[in-house]
Amino acid sequence: MSEESLSAIRARIDEIDDQLLGLVNERAQAAMEVARIKRESGEPGDFYRPAREAEILRRLRDANTGPLGTDEVIRLFREVMSACLALQRPLRVAFLGPEGTFTQEAALKHFGHSIRSQPLDGIDAVFREVESNSAEYGVVPVENSTEGMVTHTLDRLLSSPLQIVGEVELPIVQNLVTKAERLADIERVYSHQQGLAQCRLWLETHLPNAERIAVASTAEAARMAGEDKSAGAIASTSAADRYALPILHASVQDGAANSTRFLVLGRESPQSTGEDKTSLVIARDNQPGGLAGLLAPLARYGLNMTRLESRPSPEGMWEYVFFIDLEGHAEDIAIKRALTEMQQLASLLKVLGSYPRSVS
Numbered sequence: 001m002s003e004e005s006l007s008a009i010r011a012r013i014d015e016i017d018d019q020l021l022g023l024v025n026e027r028a029q030a031a032m033e034v035a036r037i038k039r040e041s042g043e044p045g046d047f048y049r050p051a052r053e054a055e056i057l058r059r060l061r062d063a064n065t066g067p068l069g070t071d072e073v074i075r076l077f078r079e080v081m082s083a084c085l086a087l088q089r090p091l092r093v094a095f096l097g098p099e100g101t102f103t104q105e106a107a108l109k110h111f112g113h114s115i116r117s118q119p120l121d122g123i124d125a126v127f128r129e130v131e132s133n134s135a136e137y138g139v140v141p142v143e144n145s146t147e148g149m150v151t152h153t154l155d156r157l158l159s160s161p162l163q164i165v166g167e168v169e170l171p172i173v174q175n176l177v178t179k180a181e182r183l184a185d186i187e188r189v190y191s192h193q194q195g196l197a198q199c200r201l202w203l204e205t206h207l208p209n210a211e212r213i214a215v216a217s218t219a220e221a222a223r224m225a226g227e228d229k230s231a232g233a234i235a236s237t238s239a240a241d242r243y244a245l246p247i248l249h250a251s252v253q254d255g256a257a258n259s260t261r262f263l264v265l266g267r268e269s270p271q272s273t274g275e276d277k278t279s280l281v282i283a284r285d286n287q288p289g290g291l292a293g294l295l296a297p298l299a300r301y302g303l304n305m306t307r308l309e310s311r312p313s314p315e316g317m318w319e320y321v322f323f324i325d326l327e328g329h330a331e332d333i334a335i336k337r338a339l340t341e342m343q344q345l346a347s348l349l350k351v352l353g354s355y356p357r358s359v360s
């Protein structure tokens with residue numbers, strides 16, 4: 001390619017960037033105008049509107065003709081909205097820390113980078129931070145595709161007044177990070193208990209003699225491995241970056257398609273977007289056919305159940321509560337009717353939240 005045509009294309013890119021800059025700032029002005037109207041009309045709470053954001057992202061995803069791919073378009077516009085929202089007032093988002101955890105990655109994927117993120121040292125602490133209004137939102141893991149449910153999150157949802165306002169799905173890539181130069185020099189491996197479990201086969205094959213030590217998070221594991229040349233950690237790429245640890249082996253998780261689902265916690269359920277999920281927890285006194293009877297209204301109203309999990313009830317031995325995800329919003333007429341009928345049979349029925357299905 002000649003020098004002239006290269007500089008001509010670069011001049012064109014400069015021109016486009018100037019236009020983009022102008023347009024992005026024009027958009028930010030419009031978002032500030034929305035904030036002014038919200039403030040004047042005395043709307044309670046913060047300015048974040050998850051339903052509106054999901055609609056914007058879905059519309060742009062469907063309108064995109066490339067060459068940029070769906071993920072990139074969603075990521076770019078997520079960041080634009082995040083920056084616009086921060087002009088109104090930056091959101092405080094608590095997450096299961098420390099910095100560098102997959103939960104932080106999920107929080108940034110959902111809210112963009114213009115938030116005030118607050119790392120906390122336990123799932124319970126994240127719930128408490130939002131319950132006490134010290135943060136507007138919280139992000140906690142709820143399920144891993146190889147390791148199953150995060151039971152602590154389910155149990156805490158039962159007792160919390162918070163609502164689920166969103167969900168995030170994140171592909172999980174685990175790495176062996178270490179200052180050691182060879183696998184043979186590694187005597188112990190730190191990780192979160194789920195990280196160790198997700199890489200069980202790889203560890204048995206490649207580090208059969210290394211001691212496995214479960215710690216509070218994969219990020220904490222990376223920090224500890226950074227202080228000990230004969231140790232390694234199973235951790236994310238961002239944890240490796242944060243503690244300046246080399247990745248000796250990348251992508252060591254056993255399942256190729258390993259992903260974790262996170263919940264976004266807030267105080268108010270978002271409005272219906274037409275592509276929503278509703279989570280609830282139900283229980284019925286122990287009796288033959290009890291659960292089947294309780295679920296019958298869902299089938300009668302043609303509702304699609306995407307998840308059913310049981311947990312021991314805090315109330316009594318050998319009693320269970322059931323966590324259910326449905327397609328649809330609690331304001332949809334079919335869900336309203338089904339819930340009214342279920343309520344008559346249930347000893348417990350609590351709607352944990354209706355929220356837009358994750359956009360990707």
Ligand SMILES: O=C(O)C(=O)C[C@]1(C(=O)O)C=C[C@@H](O)C=C1
Pocket residue numbers: 031034035047048049050052053056080081082084085
């Ligand atoms: O539409 C709104 O309510 C806005 O505040 C604007 C906007 C945006 O940037 O588009 C910003 C934040 C909200 O979470 C949703 C959308």
